Amino acid sequence: MSKLTLKAAVALIDGALAEAARQKCRPLTVSVLDDGGHVKAVHRQDGSEFLRPRIAEAKAAGALGMGRSTRKMGEQAMQHLPFFAGLVGASDGRIFATAGGVAFTDSVGEVLGAVGVSGDTSDRDEACAFAGIAAAGFKVAPDS
Amino acid sequence: MSKLTLKAAVALIDGALAEAARQKCRPLTVSVLDDGGHVKAVHRQDGSEFLRPRIAEAKAAGALGMGRSTRKMGEQAMQHLPFFAGLVGASDGRIFATAGGVAFTDSVGEVLGAVGVSGDTSDRDEACAFAGIAAAGFKVAPDS
Amino acid sequence: MSKLTLKAAVALIDGALAEAARQKCRPLTVSVLDDGGHVKAVHRQDGSEFLRPRIAEAKAAGALGMGRSTRKMGEQAMQHLPFFAGLVGASDGRIFATAGGVAFTDSVGEVLGAVGVSGDTSDRDEACAFAGIAAAGFKVAPDS
Amino acid sequence: MSKLTLKAAVALIDGALAEAARQKCRPLTVSVLDDGGHVKAVHRQDGSEFLRPRIAEAKAAGALGMGRSTRKMGEQAMQHLPFFAGLVGASDGRIFATAGGVAFTDSVGEVLGAVGVSGDTSDRDEACAFAGIAAAGFKVAPDS
Numbered sequence: 001m002s003k004l005t006l007k008a009a010v011a012l013i014d015g016a017l018a019e020a021a022r023q024k025c026r027p028l029t030v031s032v033l034d035d036g037g038h039v040k041a042v043h044r045q046d047g048s049e050f051l052r053p054r055i056a057e058a059k060a061a062g063a064l065g066m067g068r069s070t071r072k073m074g075e076q077a078m079q080h081l082p083f084f085a086g087l088v089g090a091s092d093g094r095i096f097a098t099a100g101g102v103a104f105t106d107s108v109g110e111v112l113g114a115v116g117v118s119g120d121t122s123d124r125d126e127a128c129a130f131a132g133i134a135a136a137g138f139k140v141a142p143d144s
Numbered sequence: 145m146s147k148l149t150l151k152a153a154v155a156l157i158d159g160a161l162a163e164a165a166r167q168k169c170r171p172l173t174v175s176v177l178d179d180g181g182h183v184k185a186v187h188r189q190d191g192s193e194f195l196r197p198r199i200a201e202a203k204a205a206g207a208l209g210m211g212r213s214t215r216k217m218g219e220q221a222m223q224h225l226p227f228f229a230g231l232v233g234a235s236d237g238r239i240f241a242t243a244g245g246v247a248f249t250d251s252v253g254e255v256l257g258a259v260g261v262s263g264d265t266s267d268r269d270e271a272c273a274f275a276g277i278a279a280a281g282f283k284v285a286p287d288s
Numbered sequence: 289m290s291k292l293t294l295k296a297a298v299a300l301i302d303g304a305l306a307e308a309a310r311q312k313c314r315p316l317t318v319s320v321l322d323d324g325g326h327v328k329a330v331h332r333q334d335g336s337e338f339l340r341p342r343i344a345e346a347k348a349a350g351a352l353g354m355g356r357s358t359r360k361m362g363e364q365a366m367q368h369l370p371f372f373a374g375l376v377g378a379s380d381g382r383i384f385a386t387a388g389g390v391a392f393t394d395s396v397g398e399v400l401g402a403v404g405v406s407g408d409t410s411d412r413d414e415a416c417a418f419a420g421i422a423a424a425g426f427k428v429a430p431d432s
Numbered sequence: 433m434s435k436l437t438l439k440a441a442v443a444l445i446d447g448a449l450a451e452a453a454r455q456k457c458r459p460l461t462v463s464v465l466d467d468g469g470h471v472k473a474v475h476r477q478d479g480s481e482f483l484r485p486r487i488a489e490a491k492a493a494g495a496l497g498m499g500r501s502t503r504k505m506g507e508q509a510m511q512h513l514p515f516f517a518g519l520v521g522a523s524d525g526r527i528f529a530t531a532g533g534v535a536f537t538d539s540v541g542e543v544l545g546a547v548g549v550s551g552d553t554s555d556r557d558e559a560c561a562f563a564g565i566a567a568a569g570f571k572v573a574p575d576s
Contacts, residue, residue: 005190036324037482038194042186046149050182065483082509082529083554085517086494089525090486144458144481170432193432194325195353198378206374221370229373237377241370266371293478326482330474334437338470 004034004112008136009041012104015135016117016128017045028119028128031056035111037064037094045119052118054093059101059116059125061094062087067144070101070116071126100125103141104133111141146178148256152280153185156248156259159279160272161189164264172263172272175200179255181208181238189263196262198237203245203260203269205238206231211288214245214260215270244269247285248277255285292322292400296424297329300392300403303423304416305333308408316407316416319344323399325352325382333407340406342381347389347404347413349382350375355432358389358404359414388413391429392421399429434466436544440568441473444536444547447567448560449477452552460551460560463488467543469496469526477551484550486525491533491548491557493526494519499576502533502548503558532557535573536565543573 009032016030027045029052034040037060044053059070066073066087077084077097087095099122103114115132117125133140153176160174171189173196178184181204188197203214210217210231221228221241231239243266247258259276261269277284297320304318315333317340322328325348330341347358354361354375365372365385375383387410391402403420405413421428441464448462459477461484466472469492476485491502498505498519509516509529519527531554535546547564549557565572 006187010187034194034324036194036322036326038188038324039186039197040188042183043150043154044182044184046146050178050180053183062483065481067481080530081513082506082516085509085513085520086490086525086528086530087483087487089520089523090490090528091483092525095483193353193355195350195375195379195383199375202374202378218370221373225369225373228370232373232377235377237374237380240374240378242368242374294475298475322482324482326476327474327485328476330471331438331442332470332472334434338466338468341471 004040006041012115012132012136013041013043016115016132017043018135019128019131023124023127025120025124025128028117028125029053029056030132031060031116032113033057033060033064034113035064037061040113048119055096055118056116058094058096059098059118060114062091062096063101063103063114065091065095069143070096071099072143073097074099098122100129102126102129102133104138105141106138112138146180147250148178148184150185156276156280157185157187160259160261160276161187162279163272163275167268167271169264169268169272172261172269173197173200174276175204175260176257177201177204177208178257179208181205184257192263199240199262200260202238202240203242203262204258206235206240207245207247207258209235209239213287214240215243216287217241218243242266244273246270246273246277248282249285250282256282292328294329300420300424301329301331304403304405304420305331307416307419311412311415313408313412313416316405316413317341317344318420319348319404320401321345321348321352322401323352325349328401336407343384343406344404346382346384347386347406348402350379350384351389351391351402353379353383357431358384359387360431361385362387386410388417390414390417390421392426393429394426400426434468436466436472438473444564444568445473445475448547448549448564449475450567451560451563455556455559457552457556457560460549460557461485461488462564463492463548464545465489465492465496466545467496469493472545480551487528487550488548490526490528491530491550492546494523494528495533495535495546497523497527501575502528503531504575505529506531530554532561534558534561534565536570537573538570544570
């Protein structure tokens with residue numbers, strides 16, 4: 001059974017959205033997946049567009065499935081466009097090479113899951129992801 | 145813009161899971177969609193299997209997409225298996241002819257969205273859906 | 289990181305195929321997935337039809353995703369046809385309600401993954417799955 | 433019936449992973465498909481991310497489906513991005529225009545299948561593919 005609890009996932013979302021309020025972000029969607037890439041909790045704020053849950057989930061799933069943040073993937077993607085075009089297909093669209101998808105670990109470094117945030121600029125999306133991970137007491141997973 | 149707020153969607157989920165606690169249900173997943181069939185909020189309880197979010201979403205989407213509760217669809221399905229088999233394909237798997245998917249309206253009867261619950265028997269799943277709808281101050285939408 | 293090693297997954301496959309040889313089974317495909325439902329190892333014997341890898345994977349993924357053996361699902365499916373028709377769609381075809389998909393645990397009961405076997409009768413497929421799980425030193429996971 | 437045996441496919445994988453050990457590669461996934469593009473054997477090393485089986489299979493399937501190595505496709509892709517974007521969709525994600533997907537033949541030049549390797553740089557992925565093909569006694573298929 002996944003070690004990520006619903007309570008922790010909701011705390012992570014609440015922490016991300018509290019940071020969004022501080023930064024006066026556009027309406028966001030935050031998706032939290034367990035370590036196998038399956039949905040644990042999703043919240044879509046009022047005004048957040050209806051594709052946002054798909055984007056947020058794809059960011060989180062991509063970070064898990066490739067073992068690195070979607071920010072790092074985005075930097076790599078511009079140098080390796082065919083690789084990332086292929087990855088979109090091979091993952092059935094569950095990858096998004098734009099900052100805002102971040103895997104997280106417990107205190108001893110075991111990956112528990114990932115969060116994806118979508119709705120504002122990718123930099124601000126990612127800042128909210130980091131804030132949520134900290135609020136839940138987790139750590140950002142290192143890139144592979 | 146959808147009239148369903150995130151605050152109301154989370155209140156609906158909390159109400160459904162409070163009923164589940166009273167009934168000592170197995171771990172549940174509850175998915176709330178807006179009137180366009182797009183995810184507003186999802187919570188998967190600890191121990192709820194990883195296919196449950198897909199099932200819960202399919203129940204809610206099916207209730208919206210066919211304009212009737214998935215309980216009514218389930219009764220019809222046994223008499224019309226080929227119709228429902230076709231529906232599974234035509235909806236890309238976003239239909240589920242088993243009780244637990246219920247659309248809801250505001251006080252004047254406008255459909256705001258639907259909830260899908262999965263994890264226990266379909267009767268108990270649906271009882272939790274009804275409890276959540278009441279807790280959020282909404283009404284069960286009539287079947288078409 | 290998944291706790292299921294490649295070495296153990298291959299030992300499981302070898303154990304399953306050794307049992308198949310003893311029982312003179314038809315050519316089999318054996319798929320082993322980690323606890324998140326992702327492929328760890330697959331072997332398709334000579335003469336095993338080309339859809340078998342999809343079936344074997346769907347058996348294993350279904351056992352994980354619903355938390356019960358595909359034998360138990362098969363018994364339930366005949367009583368709840370609409371539920372299982374819906375499940376095929378909601379899982380994108382990654383479910384198979386026929387014996388031969390079995391989740392397994394380590395010695396303390398933590399689920400490590402699942403095996404799916406396809407090619408002979410479902411009873412013999414499942415017997416090979418059990419033999420493989422034992423050969424790898426794992427235990428059959430209890431049904432939820 | 434496919435002429436590629438499971439024994440040869442596993443020998444190919446073992447040869448590829450032996451080369452990976454010599455080169456101290458990152459954890460790899462190796463997928464071997466028959467000439468119809470169907471899975472014969474897959475091994476995912478410990479630590480290889482969960483999207484790797486999809487990538488490895490897409491590399492092998494693409495090499496077969498277009499009759500040329502994925503290295504050659506990658507060279508072409510930079511000049512013909514819309515073609516390769518279309519190919520991702522038309523193949524349902526079973527193409528990958530990055531080195532590491534190689535078809536192979538028997539001693540008289542008949543195509544028996546293809547191997548896809550993913551996990552390290554595409555150059556090293558491909559070197560492991562070549563090593564595996566040689567270890568199994570096969571030859572690299574010429575590009576069309």
